Amino acid sequence: MATRIYLASIVGTGSDDDPYRAKLPPGTDHVAVITSGADGHPQMPWCLVMVARSRSDWSDLDDDPDLDRWPTVSLGTRGRDLPDSDQQSLAAALSRRGLAADDVGTDSTLREILLRVGRSLDASFDDRRFAINV
Secondary structure, three states: OOEEEEEEEEEOOOOOOOOOEEEOOOEEEEEEOOOOOOOOOEEOEEEEEEEOOOOOHHHHHHHHOOOEOOOOOOOOOOOHHHHHHHHHHHHHHHHOOOOOOOOOOOOHHHHHHHHHHHHOOOOOOOOOOOOOHH
């Protein structure tokens, strides 16, 4: 099963019938990092999501304007080694969510950037435990 990482908008009202969740098609296998405040509401309007799929067509997710795909290369890849289009897309996605993007085109690896993004949501975020079992 293939996995991809996305930055996703959060939808839902927080009720039992409409819980807060990543904006994904119904039935999508995923794990999300959504941090709640003391009032139970999400602290951010977005979350970090890992999606798993057995099919090869990701267009429904990749074409959704509320989702930004993480580059689909090894997390050990340095930002400066990404194609320009991936650098620009990732930098724009981070900036839209109020995050610094100045390390995207540098020696920082995608893992280091992912850790920074994940820890902006949850200080204990660990990419080794950010996984989905389906």
